Structure formats: structure tokens, C-alpha cells
Amino acid sequence: MGGLLPSLSRPANHSRIFYSVMFDAGSTGTRIHVYTFIHGGSEELPVLDNEMFHSIKPGLSAYADSPEMAGHTVRMLLKVAKKTVPRLEWKRTPLFLRATAGLRLLSAERARLLLEQVQHVFDESPFLVPDDSVSIMNGTNEGILAWISVNYLTGHLNAHSERTVGILDLGGGSTQITFLPKLRKTIESVPVADYVAKYDISNSTFELYTYSYLGNGLMAARLATLGALGAEGLEWRVFKSSCLPKKFRDEWSFGGLTYRVSGDPDGLAGYKLCYQEVLKVVKGIIHQPHELQDSNVFYAFSYYFDRAVDAGLIDGVQGGTLEVRDFKKRAKEVCNKMTKHPPHPFFPVHGHDLHHLSAQGWIRLQGEHRAAVDQESEQRGGQLGFRRHVGSPPRPEDL
Numbered sequence: 001m002g003g004l005l006p007s008l009s010r011p012a013n014h015s016r017i018f019y020s021v022m023f024d025a026g027s028t029g030t031r032i033h034v035y036t037f038i039h040g041g042s043e044e045l046p047v048l049d050n051e052m053f054h055s056i057k058p059g060l061s062a063y064a065d066s067p068e069m070a071g072h073t074v075r076m077l078l079k080v081a082k083k084t085v086p087r088l089e090w091k092r093t094p095l096f097l098r099a100t101a102g103l104r105l106l107s108a109e110r111a112r113l114l115l116e117q118v119q120h121v122f123d124e125s126p127f128l129v130p131d132d133s134v135s136i137m138n139g140t141n142e143g144i145l146a147w148i149s150v151n152y153l154t155g156h157l158n159a160h161s162e163r164t165v166g167i168l169d170l171g172g173g174s175t176q177i178t179f180l181p182k183l184r185k186t187i188e189s190v191p192v193a194d195y196v197a198k199y200d201i202s203n204s205t206f207e208l209y210t211y212s213y214l215g216n217g218l219m220a221a222r223l224a225t226l227g228a229l230g231a232e233g234l235e236w237r238v239f240k241s242s243c244l245p246k247k248f249r250d251e252w253s254f255g256g257l258t259y260r261v262s263g264d265p266d267g268l269a270g271y272k273l274c275y276q277e278v279l280k281v282v283k284g285i286i287h288q289p290h291e292l293q294d295s296n297v298f299y300a301f302s303y304y305f306d307r308a309v310d311a312g313l314i315d316g317v318q319g320g321t322l323e324v325r326d327f328k329k330r331a332k333e334v335c336n337k338m339t340k341h342p343p344h345p346f347f348p349v350h351g352h353d354l355h356h357l358s359a360q361g362w363i364r365l366q367g368e369h370r371a372a373v374d375q376e377s378e379q380r381g382g383q384l385g386f387r388r389h390v391g392s393p394p395r396p397e398d399l
């Protein structure tokens, strides 16, 4: 984000260190990142020296009926900024908040009221509040920025690199896929024009395939599978799924609402039925680019990573490399175990997932995207799997 960095020019006697504060307002949590930068020379980009991170659950959208609580969340997180940034630097340290799928899923008015509260908390803080401080980021930008970050961090954007890697990001409310097509045909055969975005970085223009599926993040799609998305009568209804063990019964929260969920005590549970249930949710929605039928390298993160760790198939620190077909194999194993030994451990209850603090945060995924989509559908409802090979980098989150 261009506005994250203050102007590179500075008075000669000014400190070489400066700070920037970024809030990621996701559908399942709000996170603060406090970045410390060191000015390079006048011609060079600043260097990232440190990052302080903290997060709070649930996300802002859970407070759609009490927006002042959203302000409270941000106020709490700002304490981290106050502790990290020296007092003398507060007034030149900018604050930004970008909201993702949680707010995109709300009506414009409810989202506006939440952002208004955040803006108010920013305005009364001692920090710098630029004009575009608080907003909802659209899905295209979310996908593109993730692609740039991953390719930058893996060295694929340097002058000598011939190729790039794709990204798969599974959030709570939306999921993004972004890659640089090898074939012209991929760009020409997209279902609608907004699957393509041009982006300029260091003298190169990249024409990317990118799409954000709103409502197909892990949590939102799980609700859709249960038939609970947008349903009435949450106080008395129990949403059943064959993706859950027959005797399983619990409460589950997302976006400020609590749902009663259970297996189907009179029906059947297991891989095949669950697969069919989930397929209904994604069929006809997910576009499958033809060129991804060949082998491709993708970096998958967010809930792809978390679930892989929870399933015990990649290391929470090292990450891992998987082939897409490994998802399917593991999903079958887990489902069969689940039907024999209910209730199974992978379905998050009471709104909080089994989460592992990790210094890595992504997996390399190689194989066919078509299979990836099929597999992704199978894992909803808590059944999934991965196999691991080697480790790879980046980031922590201790939600």
C-alpha cells in the first residue's frame, strides 16, 4: 500500500527510524501490525527493521449491532502501538485500517457505521490519521497484494527471476486465487472481465488472473453447507450436516451470530455425503482455469495453512509442500476415523479454532487447481488433510 510509507525525504537531523501502523480487519479477527522502518539513502527504499503484532477475536463484523464495540477493539489494539512507538514519534506515525470479507458481507450501512467508529477512535488518538485511513479493501486488491507479497518474499520479483508463483488465500469470509497466466487463452477465457487485473511493479506490467469469492471463505462456506447462511430462526433451529459425526452437537459463532449445529443422528455421515453437500455450495461458482490442470506451484496460506497444521500433516513452524491429491487422501482418512470415533477434533466449536502460533504461515501447493477446488470443498465441515515435504517462509499470527 503506497500510503503506508511516509515521504522518503526528511530533514537532515531527523531520526533514521520511522513507524507505520496497519490494522487488518478480517472476518474472524482484527490484527494490528506495527512496523519499524529505517530510512535507506535518498534513492533507496526504507528497510523493514521490526514488526510488532497483536490480534483480537472476533472480527469487527461481529459488532454490527453494537458498533461502539468495534471502536473498543481498535482502541485496545492501539495500546500495542503506543507501547511500541516512542511517544515523540506518535504524531508523525500514520494509522491505516483495511477491512476485508467480514465487512464486505454486511450491508453498506452497517459496514459504514462500524468504520465510522474506527475513524472516531483514530481521530481521537495521538497518531497521524491520513485521509484514506479507514476503508474496505476490495477482493481484487486483496488478491493482488497477497500475490505481490508472496512473490517478493520468495524472490520471484527480482530482475533475474523468470517465473512467479500463484497464491491461494482462504479467509473466513472470502477466498482469493491470483496467478500470472502462462497462456494468453487463460486471460481471454475468463468468465467476466474483473478476473483480470494489470499491475505495474518496477518497470514491469503483470496481467494477473485474480478473483475473490465472497461467501466462500472457510467460515461462510461452512455456513452455506449447513444451510445456515442468511437463515432465520437461529434461536430454535439446529443445522445438520453429514460432514459432522452423527452424535455431534454444539454451538458455533461467526459474524456476530451463533448457530446450533449437529450431525444427522438419523442419517449418515462421512466423506462421500459430505463431499456432495459441499459440492452444492461451490458448483457453478468456482471458475477453474484450464492451464492449471498442468503442474503449477502455488503458495497457500491463512486457513489452508491452519487446517493443514491442525490435521497434523504439516509442521506449524516449517510449513510444507503438498500435492493437491494429498488433500483428498487425507480427507478420506480423517472422515473414516471421524465416523468411528466421534466427536472429531477438527471442527471448531464456540467460534474459536484450534490455532497454532507459527513463524511460517504458508504451504507450497503443487498440482492441479481443479483438484484443489474439489479438495477444498471436501475439507469444509472440518475434514481435510495435507502431506508435507519441505519448509518455506513467512508470517505469524496468534489469533
Ligand SMILES: O=c1[nH]cnc2c1ncn2[C@@H]1O[C@H](COP(=O)(O)OP(=O)(O)O)[C@@H](O)[C@H]1O
Binding pocket: 024, 025, 026, 027, 028, 029, 031, 059, 100, 101, 102, 170, 171, 172, 173, 174, 175, 217, 301, 302, 303, 304, 306, 361, 395, 396, 397, 399
Ligand atoms: O498477518 C497474518 N499472517 C498470517 N495469517 C494471517 C494474518 N492475518 C490473517 N491471517 C489468517 O487469515 C485467516 C482469517 O482470515 P480473515 O479473518 O482475515 O478472513 P477474511 O479475509 O475472509 O476477512 C486465518 O487463517 C488467519 O490465520
